[in-house]
Amino acid sequence: MAEGALVYFTLIFIQFIITWASVRVKQVKKLVTGKPALLPYKGELLDNAIKRERITIEEIYVAARANGIANLTEIEVIVSLQYPAK
Numbered sequence: 001m002a003e004g005a006l007v008y009f010t011l012i013f014i015q016f017i018i019t020w021a022s023v024r025v026k027q028v029k030k031l032v033t034g035k036p037a038l039l040p041y042k043g044e045l046l047d048n049a050i051k052r053e054r055i056t057i058e059e060i061y062v063a064a065r066a067n068g069i070a071n072l073t074e075i076e077v078i079v080s081l082q083y084p085a086k
Helices: 002-024 026-032 047-053 057-066
Strands: 035-041 077-082
Touching: 002 026, 035 047
Parallel strands: none
Antiparallel strands: 035 077
């Protein structure tokens, strides 16, 4: 039980340090903060953005259907977060 508690508090401490550093150091913030990217725009899929985000077209269709949209032409825009580590 003590080992589990140690791991738990270690993860909380690491999260605190990363958050503290990202607020104070610009390079850390760039490393851990996502950047918005357009996927489809006005019904047209942006292939370069989809490849860069490593998202499949099927995943976009699933997300659209989950929100009650049958056709991608009905979508004005989808914004995804691009993380620098990709």
